Amino acid sequence: MKKDRRIDKSKNALKDALILLMEEKEFKSITITEIVHLANLNRGTFYKHYPTQEELLNELIEDVLSDLVSSYRDPYITVPNFDVGKLSSSSVKIFDHVERYSRFYTIIVNSNVLPGFQNRICQVLKELIQSDLIKLMPNPEIDCSLLSSYNAYALFGLIIEWVNGGFIFTPHQMADQLISIISYQSPKGTAETAKGTNSTG
């Protein structure tokens, strides 16, 4: 049995409305009536899916994180047992994810709503990176968790700067930058494939 597409449409309309409202006012002051008005839906439809605005926001956050994970893992779909060092800029999909949810990221970066979200997203990034590193730990003296956290927050820093700068780079340029930085940090040649794809303009 296929899922009823009306549910997704309604939920997406509600989330779009919520994002729009969060761009202009504080989350606490957003009413359900406002959301359904903007979403062009009956108020009963809201209550059918969510008890409160917080629950709607929670599901939106879950959507973002879920898309983040699948975007990060996207290169592994085509090539199983992928080597992190051999990533090419075109296969890095995480910046596409950020662009896809650019309005959401702008809200959480430029405001104090969701104070725990930034830590949560870094934790997710850390676990993703850690699951990569476990397969191939080059240096036994380096703690795996520490290295993962290091790289996760570094990547997040890249994202934050991109958001604050108003997305003046394309996702592809961001991927190029990331690979260039990785290559620069470890010039042993662990990211040779970035060679030649290294353009920022």
Add this chain to the structure above:
Amino acid sequence: MKKDRRIDKSKNALKDALILLMEEKEFKSITITEIVHLANLNRGTFYKHYPTQEELLNELIEDVLSDLVSSYRDPYITVPNFDVGKLSSSSVKIFDHVERYSRFYTIIVNSNVLPGFQNRICQVLKELIQSDLIKLMPNPEIDCSLLSSYNAYALFGLIIEWVNGGFIFTPHQMADQLISIISYQSPKGTAETAKGTNSTG
């Protein structure tokens, strides 16, 4: 009894899908399955409202013409018995209408679908203009129908050039241009209010 908003949503989704498809392929080759797939609707929903693609297109055309008429008449809402000669660029709303349906206008201008549509739109414009002129015919030697048609096609020429140029002017700039042209053609001072609002850059 209020109208059910689901109907409008479905119809709008179908029309948006049709416009998108007409931008890439010939109308004749567009299937109903394609339309409902792009509109993300069940095929039965299409047949509930329209028997064929042609009927959907017809309703879209009616929407455009209806919006054209109400946009043209918009200045008359605030000021009844409006004088055409005293139009200001900010009150001219017809170019906002064209911009609202810019994709549709681009399709009908750049293709040979709807060969009769351009004449139809000029006919509508002519009747709108004629209903204005009837109230105040300055020169009894000039035929009212001829003058209306003259002005209607002139206005349409302005629109065509705007569309073909890729909408490089804003609707407000177009309104300025129109009023400037009118003032230039009849320098007796019938459109003094255009003075000072005359900027194209």
Add this chain to the structure above:
DNA sequence: ATCTCACTGTTCGTTTTTCAACATTTTGGA
């Protein structure tokens, strides 16, 4: 000429969304 496959037009029963209405609670200004 036959076959295949996508599109058509329609049906069925089910689920979602709709509007209108209601009592209650919360909010903000006088």
Add this chain to the structure above:
DNA sequence: TCCAAAATGTTGAAAAACGAACAGTGAGAT
């Protein structure tokens, strides 16, 4: 403090949209 307006949470019946299925059609390939 009081009062009016707005928001809340819920109900019931009606309508729209849903997925799935079906037989029929037509175009293009074999």
